[in-house]
Amino acid sequence: MIAVLLILIPLLTGLAAFFFRNEKAVRSWALFSSVATLAVSLLGLTVFKDAKYLFHECEWMQGLGSSFAVGLDGMGQVLCLLTAVAYPIIFLSTWNSSYKRAHNFFALMLLAQAGLMGVFLAMDALLFYFFWELALIPVYFLCSQWGGERRIQVTFKFFVYTFLGSVLMLIGILYVYSHTADQSFAISSFYKADLPYNSQSWLFWLFFIAFAIKMPIFPFHTWQPDTYEQSPTATTMVLSGIMVKMGVLGLLRWLLPVLPIASYSYGDTVSRLAIIGMIYASLIAIRQDDMKRLIAYSSIAHIGLMCLTIFSENKIGFQGVMIQMFNHGVNIIGLWIMVELIERQFGTRKLSELGGLAQKAPTMAIFFVIIALANIALPLTNAFVGEFLMFTGVFTSTVTKYNILFTVLAATCIIFAAVYTLNMVRKIFYGEANALTANAKDISLNEKLALGVIVILICWMGVYPKPMLDLTNDISDSILKISDVHHLLKK
Amino acid sequence: MMFSSVLLKQKSAVRGIAITGLAVLLLVNILESRGISFFKIDVSGMMHFDRFALLSISIALFATLVFFILSAKDMEKIGADYGEYFALIFFITCGIILVASFKSLLILFLGIEIISIPLYILTGADKRNLKSNEASLKYFLMGAFSTGLMLMGIALLYGASGTFDVERMREMIAAPGVLSVAGMLLLLFSMSFKVSAAPFHFWTPDVYDGAPTAFTSFMATIVKAAVFIGFIRLFDETFGISQEKWQIWFAVIAAATLFIGNITAVFQQSVKRMLAYSSISQAGFMLLSLYAMNVSAKEGILLYAAAYSLATIGIFAVLNKLNDYTFEGFNGLARQQPVIAAAMVIFLLSLAGIPLTAGFLAKFFMLKAVIATGSGLWLVIFAVVMAAVSVYYYFRVIQAMYFKEGNATIAASGGFKWSLVGLAALIILLGIFPNLLIYWLYF
Numbered sequence: 001m002i003a004v005l006l007i008l009i010p011l012l013t014g015l016a017a018f019f020f021r022n023e024k025a026v027r028s029w030a031l032f033s034s035v036a037t038l039a040v041s042l043l044g045l046t047v048f049k050d051a052k053y054l055f056h057e058c059e060w061m062q063g064l065g066s067s068f069a070v071g072l073d074g075m076g077q078v079l080c081l082l083t084a085v086a087y088p089i090i091f092l093s094t095w096n097s098s099y100k101r102a103h104n105f106f107a108l109m110l111l112a113q114a115g116l117m118g119v120f121l122a123m124d125a126l127l128f129y130f131f132w133e134l135a136l137i138p139v140y141f142l143c144s145q146w147g148g149e150r151r152i153q154v155t156f157k158f159f160v161y162t163f164l165g166s167v168l169m170l171i172g173i174l175y176v177y178s179h180t181a182d183q184s185f186a187i188s189s190f191y192k193a194d195l196p197y198n199s200q201s202w203l204f205w206l207f208f209i210a211f212a213i214k215m216p217i218f219p220f221h222t223w224q225p226d227t228y229e230q231s232p233t234a235t236t237m238v239l240s241g242i243m244v245k246m247g248v249l250g251l252l253r254w255l256l257p258v259l260p261i262a263s264y265s266y267g268d269t270v271s272r273l274a275i276i277g278m279i280y281a282s283l284i285a286i287r288q289d290d291m292k293r294l295i296a297y298s299s300i301a302h303i304g305l306m307c308l309t310i311f312s313e314n315k316i317g318f319q320g321v322m323i324q325m326f327n328h329g330v331n332i333i334g335l336w337i338m339v340e341l342i343e344r345q346f347g348t349r350k351l352s353e354l355g356g357l358a359q360k361a362p363t364m365a366i367f368f369v370i371i372a373l374a375n376i377a378l379p380l381t382n383a384f385v386g387e388f389l390m391f392t393g394v395f396t397s398t399v400t401k402y403n404i405l406f407t408v409l410a411a412t413c414i415i416f417a418a419v420y421t422l423n424m425v426r427k428i429f430y431g432e433a434n435a436l437t438a439n440a441k442d443i444s445l446n447e448k449l450a451l452g453v454i455v456i457l458i459c460w461m462g463v464y465p466k467p468m469l470d471l472t473n474d475i476s477d478s479i480l481k482i483s484d485v486h487h488l489l490k491k
Numbered sequence: 492m493m494f495s496s497v498l499l500k501q502k503s504a505v506r507g508i509a510i511t512g513l514a515v516l517l518l519v520n521i522l523e524s525r526g527i528s529f530f531k532i533d534v535s536g537m538m539h540f541d542r543f544a545l546l547s548i549s550i551a552l553f554a555t556l557v558f559f560i561l562s563a564k565d566m567e568k569i570g571a572d573y574g575e576y577f578a579l580i581f582f583i584t585c586g587i588i589l590v591a592s593f594k595s596l597l598i599l600f601l602g603i604e605i606i607s608i609p610l611y612i613l614t615g616a617d618k619r620n621l622k623s624n625e626a627s628l629k630y631f632l633m634g635a636f637s638t639g640l641m642l643m644g645i646a647l648l649y650g651a652s653g654t655f656d657v658e659r660m661r662e663m664i665a666a667p668g669v670l671s672v673a674g675m676l677l678l679l680f681s682m683s684f685k686v687s688a689a690p691f692h693f694w695t696p697d698v699y700d701g702a703p704t705a706f707t708s709f710m711a712t713i714v715k716a717a718v719f720i721g722f723i724r725l726f727d728e729t730f731g732i733s734q735e736k737w738q739i740w741f742a743v744i745a746a747a748t749l750f751i752g753n754i755t756a757v758f759q760q761s762v763k764r765m766l767a768y769s770s771i772s773q774a775g776f777m778l779l780s781l782y783a784m785n786v787s788a789k790e791g792i793l794l795y796a797a798a799y800s801l802a803t804i805g806i807f808a809v810l811n812k813l814n815d816y817t818f819e820g821f822n823g824l825a826r827q828q829p830v831i832a833a834a835m836v837i838f839l840l841s842l843a844g845i846p847l848t849a850g851f852l853a854k855f856f857m858l859k860a861v862i863a864t865g866s867g868l869w870l871v872i873f874a875v876v877m878a879a880v881s882v883y884y885y886f887r888v889i890q891a892m893y894f895k896e897g898n899a900t901i902a903a904s905g906g907f908k909w910s911l912v913g914l915a916a917l918i919i920l921l922g923i924f925p926n927l928l929i930y931w932l933y934f
Contacts, residue, residue, distance in 0.1 A: 063790075063926060133846040144894050152894050156886065163882055167844075167875035170855070174862045174871075 002044035003070040004056050006080055006117045009037045010087075014110030023102040027095065030106040034087035037113070041084035044072055045471075061126070065177070065184035070121040074475035075252060078322050078468065079120040079245055082329045085457070086241050087113055093337040093450040094234045097344060099146055108138040112238055119246050125173045125185040128254065132166055135243065139235060146232040154226040161213050161223045169210035172203050176258060190258050191482050197261050204262035207255045208270065214247030215303045217270075218277025228296040233340040236292070240299050240336070241329040248303070248325055251310050252318065257482040264485040267311040268400055274311075275409050278304035282416035286423070291339045291349040294424060295332065298375065301413050302328055308410055309390040312400060313483065317393020318476035323468045324386030327374075327461055331383060334371035334454040338364075341443060342428070346436050351424060356433030360440035365429045367443075367451045372425050374458045376418045382461030387414070399485070506563045509577040513559060516584075517552040520545060524931065536656070537595040544592035546793055546931045547720040551587050554713045554800040555580070560910050561808035562705045569616050569703045576616065576706075579609035583714065590721035595655040596645045599721060603641065603685065606717070607634050610710055614702040626701025633694040637684035644677030657729045672736075678725065679740060685718045686774050689747040696755075699767035707763065708807030711770045716796035719777050723792055726781055741782040742870050748775030749877040756884045763816045765884050766806065769842065772881055773799050776857055779874060782867060783860035790929050791856025797928060798849035798921060802838040805914050809835055812901045818887050822897020831901060832892045834911040841918050843885040844878050849921035854878065856925075 013033035020026035044054060055071035072080060087109075099105040115135030122128035136159065143155040173185070179199075180189040195203065213220045228236050256263050278301045285297035306324060309317040341364065342357075343349050358365040374381035377388075394410060397403040433440075443451070461468065524545035566576050582605060589602030611634065615627025649655060651671035652663030663671075680691065687695040699707045726737070752772025759765040777795050780788035809831060813820050825832035841850030858874065861867050891897070921928060 061924075061926060063929060130846045133851075137840070137845060141893070144890065152890055156883075156890070159886070160879060160882055164876065164879040167878055168872070171858065171862070171868075171871050171875060174855075174859050175868075178859075178862050178865075 001056060002040060002048055002053050003072050003076075003121045005040045006037060006044075006084070006121065007070065007114050009033060009040065010110045010117065011114035014107050014114060017103055017107035017110060020103040020106075023098070026103045026106050027091070030110060031088060031091045033110055034084070034091055034113070037117075038084040038088055041080050045077060045081065055123075057123075064126070065180075065182070065186075066124055066126040067186065068127060069123040069186060070118070070127070071123045072121065074472045075249065075322050076120050077471055078326050079242075079249060080117060082245070082326045083113060083116050083120065083242050085453075086237065086329060086333055089333060089337075089450045089453055090234050090237050092446050094340060095446045096444065097232075097234070097340070099232070101145075105142065105146060108142050109234065109238070112138040112142070116238075116242050116246070120249060123187045125177065125187065125190055125254070127185070129166070129170055129173060132169075132246065133163075135246065136162055136166075139239065139243065142235040143227065143231040143239075146235070148230040150226070151230045154223075154230045158223040158227040161220070162210075165210035165213035165220075168206045172206035172210075175199070175203060175206075187253075190254075193258065195259065197265075200259045200262035201265070204255070204259050204266055207250070207259065208266075211247040211250040211255065212273075212307075214250070215244050215307060216247075216300065217304065217307055218273055218280060218300070221277065221281070221300050224300060225293050225296040228299075229290065229292045233336055233343070237333045237336045240296070241333040244299070244303055245325050245329065248306050248310070248321065251307065252321070252479060256310065256313070257479055260483040260485050263311065263483060264313070264399055267313070268402065270311050271308050271400065271402075271406055274304040274308040275406060277301070278308070278410060278413045279416075282413050282420070285420040286416065288420075289351050291342070291351060291424065291428075294351075294420060295335050295339065298417065298420065299328075299332055301417065302332075305387065305390055305410055305413065308406060309393045312394045312397030312403065312406075313480065314393050314397055314399075315476045315480050316389055316396070318479060319469060319472045320386050320389025320391075320393050322472040322476070323461070323465060324383065324390060326468065327382040327386045327458075330454055330457050330461075331371060331374045334367075334451065334458075335375065337447065337450060337454075338368050338371065341447060345440065348436070351427040353434070354428045354437055355431040356429070357437050357440055358429040360433060360437060361442040363448065364443050367455060368429065369425060370455050370458060371451075372421045374462075375421050377414060380459070380462045382458045382465070384462060385465045505574045505577060506559070509563065509581075510556065510559050512581075513552060513556045513584075517549065517556060520549050520552060524549065537598050538589070538592045539594040540592050542932050543724075543789060543793075544720075546928075547591045547717070547796065548588050549931075550793060550797045550800070550928075551591070551713050551717050552584065554716075554797070554804060555584060555709075557801060557910075557914060558709055558713065558804050558808075561804060561907065561914075562708060562811060565705045565808075565811045566703075569705065570618060572616075576613065579613055580709065582609045583709075587713070587717040590717055591724070593721065593724065594657055596648065596657065596660075597655050599725065600638075600641060600645060602721065603718070604638065606714055607638065607685075610634075610706075610714065613706040613710070614698060616706065617703045620701075620703075622701040623703060624701075626698045629694055629701075630698045633684070637681040637691070640677050640684075641681035644674045644681060647671070647674030647677065650674075657725070661729050675737065676740075679737065682718065682722045682725070683744060686715055686722060686777070687771050688744050688774055688778055689751040689771070692748065692751065692771050695771055696764055696767040699770070700761070700764050704763065704807060704811045707767075708804055708811070711766065711807075712800035712803045715770065715774065716777075716800050719774075719780075719792060719796065723781060723784075723789065727784055727789070738782060738784075738867075741778055742867055745775050745778035745782055746870060746873055748772070748778060749874055750775075753877045753880045757880065759884070760818065761816045762810055762818060762821070762888060765818075766803065766810075769881065769884065770803070772877065773842070775877070776854060776874060779857040779861050779870070782870065783857075783864050785860055785863055787856055787863055788860035790932065791853060791860055793932070794849065794856055794921070794925055794928055795853035798841055798853040798918065801914055801918055802841040802848075802850060805834065805838040805911060806842075808907075808911070809901070812903060813899060815899070818891050819895075819897065821888055821891035821899055822895040824892040824897075824899040824901070827898065827900050828903065828908075830908050831903060831911060834908075834915040835892060836889055837915040837918055839885045839888055841922070843882050847919060847922045849918045849925070852922055852925045 057069040060068040118131030140159045180193045216224045281297040281300035288294040306321045374383050377383035395407045586602045586605030593599040611631045617623035652660045684691040756768035780792040841848035844851045844854040
């Protein structure tokens with residue numbers, strides 16, 4: 001029931017939002033809807049933890065072997081919680097931005113949420129594909145309608161890129177489906193599908209490219225900085241905070257367990273791509289002057305680490321990835337809120353045009369510094385826990401010979417992250433105030449509230465990550481068990 | 492219908508009769524497929540009304556009904572002979588029924604001709620327009636040529652097997668000789684011509700562009716889908732045994748059609764011409780069903796026929812009301828007519844094959860059918876890459892409607908809007924529950 005509600009609430013409220021005519025009303029309606037979703041998600045974590053509440057299956061396309069199967073496993077819990085937490089924060093922090101035709105804006109935002117929830121919850125490959133595309137359509141409209149100057153071309157590139165990836169994945173899904181024992185799209189049948197190695201090896205790329213485009217992994221990342229830059233910031237938060245996790249989840253839930261042998265044999269190739277992407281993106285981030293682009297490249301680096309860890313295939317790494325998915329979402333949304341605040345106040349995102357804000361807006365500076373430190377993964381912040389687990393995972397990996405080399409190379413990105421993040425803090429908040437920033441105002445109550453939640457989450461997860469570790473324990477075990485190649489190779 | 496234009500002076504009355512007549516036909520046909528028939532005609536075993544035929548006829552009749560509801564009013568603009576247009580369309584419907592249910596190659600030929608000849612007239616219906624005349628002549632010459640090929644093919648097959656009956660012929664040509672192979676190829680080519688598959692597609696853009704928009708809508712959708720039904724019946728029943736022999740032909744034709752249709756559509760400036768090429772590329776996708784020729788292909792082609800026809804009729808109906816047929820002509824339509832623009836988005840998404848629309852499931856069935864054959868994987872990958880290309884030109888319309896400034900206006904009545912909304916809802920409904928359609932095949 002919980003799983004169905006998580007999709008239905010944003011879907012229905014989103015459809016209803018199209019019919020609002022008053023901007024203020026639709027804003028409150030969207031906030032109300034997102035809080036309701038959050039409440040349901042929390043209930044699923046605390047009160048209704050039993051499987052009978054979390055899983056739901058009903059008939060859908062009987063002739064095809066597809067059913068409407070949704071469910072919350074540990075990873076689903078984490079990601080749904082992230083989605084549910086992120087939306088109220090996004091709506092709160094952008095409360096003062098005004099949009100033309102606001103009812104459409106909020107309706108599409110909520111529909112995107114429904115699509116995202118569906119991706120995280122789907123336990124049926126066809127349903128997964130449905131939601132995978134459905135999350136994309138509202139985002140396409142959001143970016144091309146409310147974005148920056150070059151929005152139409154940029155968003156279209158993004159759309160074609162991801163659409164091409166997902167139709168290739170559709171072929172993969174259909175092929176696996178035709179090799180399942182009971183001709184079914186159910187996830188359990190997919191895990192048991194009998195696929196010889198030579199078909200796994202090309203199937204792997206059909207799936208991987210779809211997920212790699214979404215995450216994005218080098219060299220499929222070129223749409224990302226442009227799209228983040230041109231989208232309205234609220235949408236960028238959805239894109240970078242939540243939507244990239246679709247790709248990570250895809251790797252963990254649909255790639256590794258379904259194609260274990262190919263994942264094992266191509267693991268090193270993918271890891272190399274991930275590392276190239278991490279270093280490359282970090283270096284570019286250092287040279288960026290536009291805040292949005294800087295954060296976009298920083299995100300590529302962080303996601304690259306997740307990909308690297310996934311293909312090192314061990315439990316501690318999996319847990320690290322799942323925890324870091326949540327943390328990365330929280331942190332990057334925090335950063336985007338800052339961008340939005342600065343852009344709304346000064347009309348620019350250029351680091352070179354800002355400076356000396358710390359004296360004028362001390363509260364903002366405090367919040368920003370905490371979030372920036374979390375972005376660098378300093379101890380006591382949430383990202384430290386995640387990254388530490390992930391590095392441990394890569395280092396102790398038994399599926400690759402190059403584990404030490406990979407760890408060392410990936411770890412350089414922590415240093416790069418410190419360089420670009422602290423540089424950004426320095427350029428915005430310190431130095432002399434210029435004509436633009438001389439009359440800066442500090443942040444307002446709703447923004448304080450949103451940022452406060454983020455900072456609390458950062459500290460809480462940094463100091464006491466045990467709830468998250470418990471949540472991701474079982475699912476990491478089971479993914480590892482299914483995708484363990486050692487016993488398969490023996491056969 | 493023919494006499495109604497003489498007897499009735501009022502155009503709305505003619506329209507009313509046409510719509511009622513078609514609705515009655517549809518109802519009778521549906522009842523027939525439920526096992527309730529009113530009268531029996533002896534067809535001497537030359538026609539065979541199985542579930543597949545009845546369902547495809549129902550789809551064609553329903554799509555024609557939708558077409559009448561949306562576009563019948565616009566036919567007034569074309570010329571003075573309002574009633575005759577309806578009469579010709581009813582003739583075509585008759586041909587469609589023959590093609591969908593033939594059991595003898597003669598009936599197939601008859602059906603194709605009954606479809607084609609009124610279409611030549613309809614294409615040239617706009618008498619004072621030079622382009623319309625040119626299109627009509629082109630269509631006629633090329634059509635006559637392909638009819639000749641078809642007749643020759645049938646003759647050769649008759650020579651090889653001594654019968655016109657498809658089932659007896661199937662037994663006779665189990666061991667194919669020169670005559671039967673040549674006959675089959677000629678039939679294949681002439682049918683490819685009728686569904687505008689590459690490299691037999693050259694007439695399509697000019698004819699579709701030149702013909703009055705309302706009739707383009709009809710011939711690009713319902714007629715084309717119906718010929719496909721005939722096509723699949725022909726190759727399923729007659730040549731089913733020698734499948735592996737001609738399969739590669741279909742692979743090549745499908746790939747070429749997809750490639751030419753999609754790539755050329757990208758470069759079009761006029762939406763009407765773009766839709767002509769889009770119809771070629773959609774035909775390429777439908778050809779995949781002929782390549783696969785299994786259960787899922789037969790289910791899929793019906794779904795495809797419905798999805799493609801309904802969406803394209805919707806787009807043409809809107810296009811018909813615009814003054815400017817270029818992409819710029821759609822600029823800013825969303826501001827002026829939000830309801831129509833939203834319905835258009837659903838039609839276009841359906842054509843592009845985005846989930847939750849019927850178009851997605853149609854493409855899905857095609858891909859599934861090909862993958863189930865276990866071969867032709869390159870064809871599937873090529874097809875989806877081409878589907879991604881098609882997003883480019885379909886989304887140009889969406890971009891024009893929503894993200895560009897302009898003042899495209901449409902004088903549309905409330906009824907027109909509601910019909911469009913209903914049509915869009917139907918497309919989404921089929922996209923979520925394809926079984927609503929496919930179950931008719933079995934129950």
